[in-house]
Structures are given as C-alpha cells and as structure tokens.
Amino acid sequence: xxxxxxxxxxxxxxxxxxxxxxxxxxxxxxxxxxxxxxxxxxxxxxxxxxxxxxxxxxxxxxxxxxxxxxxxxxxxxxxxxxxxxxxxxxxxxxxxxxxxxxxxxxxxxxxxxxxxxxxxxxxxxxxxxxxxxxxxxxxxxxxxxxxxxxxxxxxxxxxxxxxxxxxxxxxxxxxxxxxxxxxxxxxxxxxxxxxxxxxxxxxxxxxxxxxxxxxxxxxxxxxxxxxxxxxxxxxxxxxxxxxxxxxxxxxxxxxxxxxxxxxxxxxxxxxxxxxxxxxxxxxxxxxxxxxxxxxxxxx
Amino acid sequence: xxxxxxxxxxxxxxxxxxxxxxxxxxxxxxxxxxxxxxxxxxxxxxxxxxxxxxxxxxxxxxxxxxxxxxxxxxxxxxxxxxxxxxxxxxxxxxxxxxxxxxxxxxxxxxxxxxxxxxxxxxxxxxxxxxxxxxxxxxxxxxxxxxxxxxxxxxxxxxxxxxxxxxxxxxxxxxxxxxxxxxxxxxxxxxxxxxxxxxxxxxxxxxxxxxxxxxxxxxxxxxxxxxxxxxxxxxxxxxxxxxxxxxxxxxxxxxxxxxxxxxxxxxxxxxxxxxxxxxxxxxxxxxxxxxxxxxxxxxxxxxxxxx
Numbered sequence: 384x385x386x387x388x389x390x391x392x393x394x395x396x397x398x399x400x401x402x403x404x405x406x407x408x409x410x411x412x413x414x415x416x417x418x419x420x421x422x423x424x425x426x427x428x429x430x431x432x433x434x435x436x437x438x439x440x441x442x443x444x445x446x447x448x449x450x451x452x453x454x455x456x457x458x459x460x461x462x463x464x465x466x467x468x469x470x471x472x473x474x475x476x477x478x479x480x481x482x483x484x485x486x487x488x489x490x491x492x493x494x495x496x497x498x499x500x501x502x503x504x505x506x507x508x509x510x511x512x513x514x515x516x517x518x519x520x521x522x523x524x525x526x527x528x529x530x531x532x533x534x535x536x537x538x539x540x541x542x543x544x545x546x547x548x549x550x551x552x553x554x555x556x557x558x559x560x561x562x563x564x565x566x567x568x569x570x571x572x573x574x575x576x577x578x579x580x581x582x583x584x585x586x587x588x589x590x591x592x593x594x595x596x597x598x599x600x601x602x603x604x605x606x607x608x609x610x611x612x613x614x615x616x617x618x619x620x621x622x623x624x625x626x627x628x629x630x631x632x633x634x635x636x637x638x639x640x641x642x643x644x645x646x647x648x649x650x651x652x653x654x655x656x657x658x659x660x661x662x663x664x665x666x667x668x669x670x671x672x673x674x675x676x677x678x679x680x681x682x
Numbered sequence: 683x684x685x686x687x688x689x690x691x692x693x694x695x696x697x698x699x700x701x702x703x704x705x706x707x708x709x710x711x712x713x714x715x716x717x718x719x720x721x722x723x724x725x726x727x728x729x730x731x732x733x734x735x736x737x738x739x740x741x742x743x744x745x746x747x748x749x750x751x752x753x754x755x756x757x758x759x760x761x762x763x764x765x766x767x768x769x770x771x772x773x774x775x776x777x778x779x780x781x782x783x784x785x786x787x788x789x790x791x792x793x794x795x796x797x798x799x800x801x802x803x804x805x806x807x808x809x810x811x812x813x814x815x816x817x818x819x820x821x822x823x824x825x826x827x828x829x830x831x832x833x834x835x836x837x838x839x840x841x842x843x844x845x846x847x848x849x850x851x852x853x854x855x856x857x858x859x860x861x862x863x864x865x866x867x868x869x870x871x872x873x874x875x876x877x878x879x880x881x882x883x884x885x886x887x888x889x890x891x892x893x894x895x896x897x898x899x900x901x902x903x904x905x906x907x908x909x910x911x912x913x914x915x916x917x918x919x920x921x922x923x924x925x926x927x928x929x930x931x932x933x934x935x936x937x938x939x940x941x942x943x944x945x946x947x948x949x950x951x952x953x954x955x956x957x958x959x960x961x962x963x964x965x966x967x968x969x970x971x972x973x974x975x976x977x978x979x980x981x982x983x984x985x986x987x988x
Contacts, residue, residue, distance in 0.1 A: 409854075410854065414836045496724055504971075507918040507920075507936050510936060511734075513939060514738055517737075559731055619920060623940065627946075651834065665826065
C-alpha cells in the first residue's frame with residue numbers, strides 16, 4: 384500500500400515523521416548518550432571541605448567499577464531476583480491459567496469476569512501500592528484480621544514477607560490485563576483446529592495445553608519480555624512500603640539505589656553508570672527471552 | 683515497577699474477528715463438577731481482584747478514628763462527605779490542584795502525543811523512503827529503553843535549560859510514545875487502503891490534506907487506542923514527576939498522595955485523607971477506562987478493510 388509521490392512531494396514523509404523524531408532524539412537518544420558520557424566522569428569537590436565548587440574529572444570505568452563493587456547495589460539485584468522469581472511465574476502463569484479457564488467453554492459470565500479482573504489495571508500503579516500498603520498495615524487490614532482468625536500470624540512488612548507483599552501488589556495490577564491479552568489471542572485460534580482436536584478425542588485440558596497454548600506463544604513471549612523489563616525497574620512498591628516497613632532500605636532496589644545516588648548524594652557519574660548497567664541487564668533479558676521464544680517457535 | 687512497562691495490545695490484524703463468533707460449539711463432555719470447579723476458581727480470583735477496591739470504598743466513608751476502631755469491611759458512621767470536604771480544603775485545597783495538574787499532563791499530553799504518533803505511524807505505513815525500516819527498528823528499540831536510564835540525564839538537561847520544576851518538564855517527555863507509533867503503523871496498514879489515498883491524490887488533494895480529510899477519519903479507532911494508552915501512561919507516571927518537580931503546586935495527584943502517604947507515621951490524622959484521596963483519584967480513571975475500553979475493543983475490529 385506504499386505509494387509513489389510526485390515531484391515536490393518527496394519531502395512529505397520527512398515532514399510527517401519529523402515531530403516524532405525530533406522529540407525521540409531529544410528525550411531518548413540524547414539522554415542515553417548523555418548518560419554514557421556522564422558515567423565516565425566524577426564530580427569532585429576542589430577543596431577537601433566541599434567549599435569552592437566542584438571540578439569534573441574523567442575517571443573512565445571507575446564509576447562502573449564502584450557500582451559493581453558496591454554491596455548495596457548487589458543487594459538490590461538480589462532483591463529483584465527474588466522478586467522476579469516470585470512475581471513472574473505467578474503473574475504470567477496465573478494470567479495464562481485464567482485466560483484458558485475463561486476460554487474453556489464452561490465459564491459463564493465471561494464479560495463480567497474479564498471486567499472484574501481488568502479493573503485493578505485502571506488503578507494507577509502508585510495508588511495500587513498505597514492501597515496494598517494499607518492492607519498490609521496491622522490494625523487497618525481486614526486481611527491480617529482474617530488470617531488471625533484462622534490462626535496464621537503473617538507480617539506483611541517484615542523482612543521475610545515484604546518481597547511477597549510487593550509481588551502481590553504488582554500481580555494484582557497486571558494479572559487481569561495480561562489475562563485479557565492472552566484471552567484475545569486465544570480468540571484468534573482457528574475454530575477448525577479446536578474442532579479437529581475434539582474430533583481426535585482431546586479433552587478440555589489436553590486441548591488447552593497442547594493446542595491453544597502453543598498457538599498463543601508469541602503473546603506469551605511478548606508478555607514475559609515486557610514483564611521482565613518492567614520488573615527490573617521495580618520502584619513504586621518498595622518506595623511506598625518504605626514508609627511503613629523498616630525492612631525496606633533507601634537503596635532496596637537498583638532503581639532506588641540510582642535515585643539515591645543521583646538525588647541524595649548528587650553522585651551523577653555513579654547513578655549514570657548504575658542506570659546503564661541496569662539497562663544492559665534489561666537488554667540481555669530481552670535477548671534471552673526472544674531467543675527462547677524463537678526456539679519454542681521452532682520446536 | 684509496573685508502571686514502567688509499556689502498555690500493549692495485540693495488533694488488530696492478529697484478532698480480526700469479534701470474540702464469540704469464533705467459538706467452537708460447546709463440548710457436551712464438560713461435567714457438572716468440573717464446571718463447578720472452574721466457576722469457583724474464577725470466583726475466588728474475582729474476590730481477590732475486587733477486594734482492595736471495595737475496601738477502599740468502605741473505608742473512605744469512615745472517620746479517621748473509626749478506620750482503626752472498626753473491622754475493615756464493616757461500615758461505621760458515614761463520614762464520606764466530611765472526608766471529601768476535608769480532602770479538598772486541606773492545605774488550601776492543594777488536592778484539587780493536583781487533580782487539575784494530572785488532567786493537564788494526561789489530556790493535553792496524550793492528545794499531542796497521539797497526533798505525533800499517528801503522523802509518524804501513517805508515514806511509516808504509507809510512504810517508501812530511504813532508511814525507513816532502519817528508523818522503524820530504532821523506534822521499536824525505543825519501546826524497551828528503561829525509563830530510569832533516561833530520567834536522570836533528562837533531569838540534568840532540563841535543569842540546564844531551566845525547565846526543571848515546570849509543566850514542560852513532565853509534558854515534553856510524555857509526547858514521545860514509540861509504542862504509539864508502532865500501533866499507528868499497524869492500524870494504518872490495515873485501515874487505510876492505498877487506493878483511497880491514490881484517489882484523493884488524483885482529485886488534487888495535497889498530502890497533508892489527504893492525511894487530514896481522508897486518512898485521519900479512517901484512523902479514528904487508532905486515535906482512541908493510542909490516546910487511551912498515552913493517557914493512562916501519563917496518569918500513572920510517577921518517577922518522572924518525582925525527579926522533575928519540587929514545587930507541590932505542580933504535582934500530579936499520584937505524587938501528591940505519595941507524599942502524604944509517606945508522612946502517615948508522623949501524621950496519622952492524614953489516614954482518612956489519603957484513603958479518600960486514593961478513591962477520588964481512582965474513580966474518574968476507572969469510569970473512563972471501563973467506558974472507553976468498550977470503545978477501543980470494538981475499535982480493534984471496526985473499520986477493517988476487506
């Protein structure tokens with residue numbers, strides 16, 4: 384559907400994409416480049432006491448080495464590794480299971496169910512974290528009361544529980560959204576394929592696992608990709624829970640570490656280096672997930 | 683950070699048919715007990731997804747004292763109107779200002795961003811030019827760049843040019859929506875037939891005129907979809923305003939509530955304000971979402987070209 388342009392119209396596509404690309408360069412390309420540049424320098428006070436301004440020193444890879452050698456940066460990655468281990472299987476697996484359940488012809492009131500599951504997504508992530516923060520607060524939370532009546536004492540904000548609490552708040556937000564995505568993908572599975580499976584004697588469960596699931600794998604891979612890239616940037620939930628829980632430090636997650644380095648300590652070089660390391664991890668994850676997805680496709 | 687994940691949907695080409703029309707005939711094999719199991723499972727999850735919101739609704743009607751004195755799901759004295767009055771008068775009514783700011787960031791930002799994305803997506807779909815697919819690859823990469831990487835240098839750049847602590851500092855970055863360009867291209871490829879554009883050209887319309895009068899109306903479902911994603915993206919944006927803004931008069935509602943929430947251990951009298959404020963900030967968006975969602979879901983399938 385692309386078309387030939389007459390003379391004098393050759394510049395039209397350039398005019399149409401110009402607004403986007405000017406902004407794209409200004410708010411994406413330039414900041415990434417600036418980040419790279421910044422990560423090579425260190426601001427240093429000219430006098431030992433911090434008077435008399437600062438000078439900018441070229442330090443090469445020093446900022447990267449400082450970030451990589453910092454135990455609190457390591458702890459941040461451990462925290463999100465644990466978080467991903469809990470969050471990703473529960474959220475993606477849960478959304479998939481729900482989509483298959485809703486799709487299995489047995490489920491009634493599909494529209495109502497989809498709406499109920501989707502509604503949390505209409506709540507801004509920050510507000511969701513604040514609401515769950517209340518539901519984790521003793522004295523305020525009906526959940527804690529309920530658990531107590533069945534004899535369970537669980538500290539949602541304690542050092543053991545807080546990661547689960549964050550994963551829960553995020554899963555609550557995203558499970559319905561991804562379920563709707565998967566469900567929409569399931570609708571595109573050809574009717575003939577499903578009928579063939581039934582004729583071949585496949586039951587509901589077998590059809591779901593061996594026919595439907597492989598046919599929506601590209602949606603699943605895409606969802607995993609976005610979920611993983613989002614998860615390594617974990618910030619809202621820990622930042623909100625920090626005011627309630629002594630188990631969440633100011634540099635609990637890598638993004639919190641970066642925020643602290645930049646805006647509390649004004650160590651921009653370190654913050655830039657740490658951001659780029661995080662971005663590199665994101666790119667690596669994207670690569671691995673798409674590779675795995677491709678292999679799955681070939682299998 | 684969930685909000686950093688780019689919103690996404692299936693390209694319309696992948697789900698060309700309306701739900702329900704593709705369903706296979708109901709299998710009679712499903713037994714009564716497995717039906718009950720499925721219904722129960724789905725019901726439990728629905729309770730889970732609706733519980734926090736109903737808790738918010740119930741507790742926004744309680745006075746600050748009753749919040750801790752009465753069980754979470756029991757109604758106490760009806761205090762909602764007093765809470766609302768307190769919310770909108772506390773600190774000279776700053777909450778109303780935050781709501782207005784959020785509307786500005788989201789509505790104005792999303793309108794401009796949608797137009798920018800549509801223009802670019804349309805150009806990618808309609809014209810051939812040198813280096814097109816390479817540039818498009820760059821746009822797709824842009825979807826994956828973590829926001830945190832660019833927030834810090836963006837803050838420093840904004841402070842160089844004196845934009846820190848201004849509406850522009852939040853509005854301008856919100857205009858760039860690589861995912862919107864991707865969606866617009868997919869939509870334009872399936873909704874705007876080349877023959878129609880050709881006909882408009884033969885009739886002597888300029889390219890801009892063709893876009894405005896012929897393509898844009900055909901792209902209205904794309905407009906709504908991209909707008910909706912930009913709108914919620916801006917409404918949910920927290921990290922950027924947190925980095926860019928110091929002046930609480932410029933805060934969007936989320937950042938304002940976040941600050942109140944953080945002071946709760948010292949100022950417990952704010953509990954009812956934060957709870958009522960959270961409810962108020964959720965209601966308009968939830969209503970808009972539920973009503974608009976219907977529109978874009980049908981938008982995904984409407985207007986398809988044979």
